[in-house]
Amino acid sequence: MAASPIALNFSETNSAEIFDERLVNSKDKSLSRVLSAVVSHLHQIIRETGPSPADWRKVIEFLTEVGHASDERRQEWVLLSDLLGASALVEAINSRRPxxxxxxxxxxxxxxxxxxxxxxxxxxxxxxxGEPLDVSGHVLDLDGLPVARAIVMTWQANSQGYYENQQPDLQPEFNLRGVFETDADGRFHYRTVRPCGYGVPDDGPVGRLLRQAGYPMLRPSHLHFMIKAPGFETITTHVYDRNDPHLAEDAIFGVKPELLADFRPKPGDEPAWQLDFTFVMVRAKQEGRT
Structure with missing residues (x-):
């Protein structure tokens, strides 16, 4: 097939268009659409910033270092996606709810x-x-009715800001993790310790880059929850301490007003706390119905 005239005249203004021409015979239209959009935005960034060849080599070196820093225990690419807000944006687009x-x-x-x-x-x-914390939860549907026998998985950092799988030699296996089931009233409860906020890993290429740019590498105090029930969309979310001073700086953009909670003092001689939070589930969409 003869080359089109434009294909022989690559320039600053038509670079993305020439790339698109090379995808005309793609059998995977979804892939080619996404790839075309990525290249179009990438070329636009290059035009806007005008990097020198040396600058662009530094970009390639950074991406190479991110790959080298990723293994079965550490995923530097996920960290990059999280800290750039890409993970949060994908989650928001794919879980639109009332x-x-x-x-x-x-x-x-x-x-x-x-x-x-x-x-x-x-x-x-x-x-x-750590300081004891009593957690009570209530799982309801949009009509305020209880969701019985929902599976509630929870995990959290300890009072020093570390997860159990970050410190396998210092914390017991499965420390601060558990799976519970709601009762007939949609309720569950358990005991734990008050979690501490923490800094995200900054000893790798992603952390060094963003720290140099002045990006806040902090996560406010929170508990993680994943809640599943037949016929409902799965909830994967955080519950944040309303009084944490770093809510507006959450490194992975997870804080939302609906997820703020009060960690209230529990009467007693020693420091102890209690938390009560309500989760509202949405019924899953059925195929072929709107």
């Missing part, structure tokens, strides 16, 4: 799918280090 429903947030890199089942009222703090 304002009264609990919004989704990014699951984060410290989730474990193999957390153990716990009985109602169990203490998930296996080492007992």
């Amino acid at each position: 304002k009264s429903a609990t919004p989704n947030t990014v699951r984060g890199p410290f989730f474990r799918a193999d957390a153990p089942n716990r009985k109602a009222g169990a203490d998930i703090s296996l080492d007992g280090i």
Whole structure:
């Protein structure tokens, strides 16, 4: 097939258009559409910023270093996606819900799918280090009716801001993790310790770059939840301490007004806290129906 006239005249103004011409025979139209958009925006960025060849080599070197820093225990690419807000944006687009429903947030890199089942009222703090926190939850649908037998998975950082799988030699296996089931009234409860906010990993290429740019590398105090029930959309979300001073600086853009909660003092001699939060689930869309 003869080349079109434009294909032989690559320039600043038509670079993305020439790329698009090379996708005309694509059998995967969805892939070619996404790839075309990515290249179009990439070329626009290059035109706007005008990097020198040396500058562009630095970009390539950074991306190479991100790849080298990723392995089965650490995913630097996920961290980059999270800190650039890309993960949060993808989540928002794919989980649009009524304002009264609990919004989704990014699951984060410290989730474990193999957390153990716990009985109602169990203490998930296996080492007992930290200020005690009683957590009560209520799972409802949009009509305010209880969602019984929903599966509630929770995980969190400890009182020093570290997850159990960050410190396998310092914390017990499955510390501060558990899976519960709601009762007939849609309620669940357990004991834990008050979590601490923390800085996201900044010892790799992503952290060094954003720290140099002055980006806040902080996460406010929070608990993670994943809630599943037949016929409902899965909730994957955080519950944040309303009084944490770093709410507006959350490094992964997870804080939303609907997810703020009060950690209230619990009467007693020692520092102890209690939290009560209501989650609202949305019924899953059925195929072929709107």
